[in-house]
Amino acid sequence: MALVPYKRDNWWVDPFSELENLQKQMNQLFDFSLSRNPFNDTTLLGGQWAPAIDVYDSKDNLLIKADLPGLSKDEIEVSIQDNNLLLKGEKKKDKEINEENYFKTERFYGSFFRTIPLPSAVDSANVDAKYEDGVLTLTLPKKEESKPKQITIDVK
Amino acid sequence: MLEKFKKNQEDLMIIRPCVNIYEQNNNIILAVEMPNVDKQTLDVNLDNNQLIIRAIKKKDEISKEYHSIHQERSRVGYERRFEINTEIDRDKIEAEYKNGILTVTLAKAEAEQPKKITIKS
Numbered sequence: 001m002a003l004v005p006y007k008r009d010n011w012w013v014d015p016f017s018e019l020e021n022l023q024k025q026m027n028q029l030f031d032f033s034l035s036r037n038p039f040n041d042t043t044l045l046g047g048q049w050a051p052a053i054d055v056y057d058s059k060d061n062l063l064i065k066a067d068l069p070g071l072s073k074d075e076i077e078v079s080i081q082d083n084n085l086l087l088k089g090e091k092k093k094d095k096e097i098n099e100e101n102y103f104k105t106e107r108f109y110g111s112f113f114r115t116i117p118l119p120s121a122v123d124s125a126n127v128d129a130k131y132e133d134g135v136l137t138l139t140l141p142k143k144e145e146s147k148p149k150q151i152t153i154d155v156k
Numbered sequence: 157m158l159e160k161f162k163k164n165q166e167d168l169m170i171i172r173p174c175v176n177i178y179e180q181n182n183n184i185i186l187a188v189e190m191p192n193v194d195k196q197t198l199d200v201n202l203d204n205n206q207l208i209i210r211a212i213k214k215k216d217e218i219s220k221e222y223h224s225i226h227q228e229r230s231r232v233g234y235e236r237r238f239e240i241n242t243e244i245d246r247d248k249i250e251a252e253y254k255n256g257i258l259t260v261t262l263a264k265a266e267a268e269q270p271k272k273i274t275i276k277s
Contacts, residue, residue, distance in 0.1 A: 052229045056222035063222055067229055069191040069256030097178050106174040107189050119225065133214075134191030134256015 050114040051087065051136075059148060062122060062140040066114075069134030070107070076136060080124040085116040085138070120146035168212065170233045177238075184242065184262040190234045191256035192216075200251045200260060207238040209258065 056063040066087060068076060076089040090111045122140040130137045174189045190211050197212040211234045240262065248263040 053226070054216070054224065054229050055226040056218055057225045058219075058221040058223070060221070063218065065216065065229065067191045067256075069189045070187070071255065097180055101179045103177040103179070103184075105176050107176050107187065108174075131255075133193065133253075134189075 049108040049110075049112050051112060053087075053114070053116060055116070057119065060142055062118060062120060062142065064116065064138040064140070066136045066138075067134065068112075068131075068136050071131075071134075073131045076131065078127075078129055078136075078138065080118075080122065080127070080140075083118050083121055085118055085140075086113075087116065087136075088113045122146070168231060168233045170235050172236050173209075173234045175236060182264050184240075184244065184264065186238070186258075186260040186262075188234075188236065188258040188260070189256065190253075190258055193234070193253065193256075193258075195253060198253060198258070200249075200258075202240070202246060202249060205240050207240055207260070207262075209236045209238075209260070210234065211258070 051066040051068045053067075054065045056065075064085065068089070071089060071091060075091065076087070079086045088111065091107075091109050093109050118140070121143040123143050124140075126141050128139040176187045178185055178187075186207075186209075188209055190213075192214050193211040194214040197210070199208070199210040201208045201210075213231045213233070215231060216229075243265040245263040245265045250261040252259045252261075
């Protein structure tokens with residue numbers, strides 16, 4: 001009677017590797033909720049849905065792209081607070097259409113909210129925001145002191 | 157809704173975009189959520205009774221100075237098929253792509269006037 005699944009490629013059965021595996025899986029389970037990756041912190045408490053984002057980094061700027069189809073730029077609110085980028089807005093239901101006239105509704109409605117922690121301090125007065133084809137593109141210039149500085153190493 | 161159907165030549169994952177279908181002013185309207193689509197790949201076809209909507213997302217043009225630190229969006233292809241059971245006017249199909257939403261308007265065909273049958277007595 002085997003309590004451990006038989007693995008053909010193990011030349012020796014190491015009971016500790018199984019436990020290690022279990023430990024790793026438990027860690028992953030906790031990591032998922034405590035989110036080591038700061039960008040994964042989309043709390044569902046914020047809203048019914050949150051847009052998917054891509055974050056890019058360069059020496060001078062941060063670039064963020066978010067998929068937000070079907071909105072107008074008045075329905076999207078972008079703000080920066082304590083080095084966090086706040087994306088919020090509300091997708092309003094089309095009032096002209098009654099409930100009974102719908103055959104199918106899959107698209108989400110309601111408010112959305114997402115906090116994106118910024119890895120560098122940015123100059124919030126000079127942020128460039130564009131909304132095109134349902135994609136919001138934000139270019140955030142970094143503050144001078146946040147830009148990477150080259151450190152010269154003296155070799156004596 | 158994400159379902160990995162198949163991969164086309166470009167090796168893109170094909171997903172089914174979310175859609176709202178509703179009736180308004182004797183039209184059937186489909187609002188398909190497809191952000192950042194390359195308009196040249198946008199294809200709306202009515203084949204017998206099947207409406208096929210296809211598109212491919214544009215490739216993001218990111219200048220070389222940037223490197224990615226977090227990625228959630230991916231380049232995908234969109235495909236969705238619908239069976240149209242109502243009689244529609246095939247010459248009056250309209251499609252508009254705005255703000256990432258493709259709106260397809262199908263006009264319902266004029267209902268045939270009921271023929272009055274006179275009874276001979």
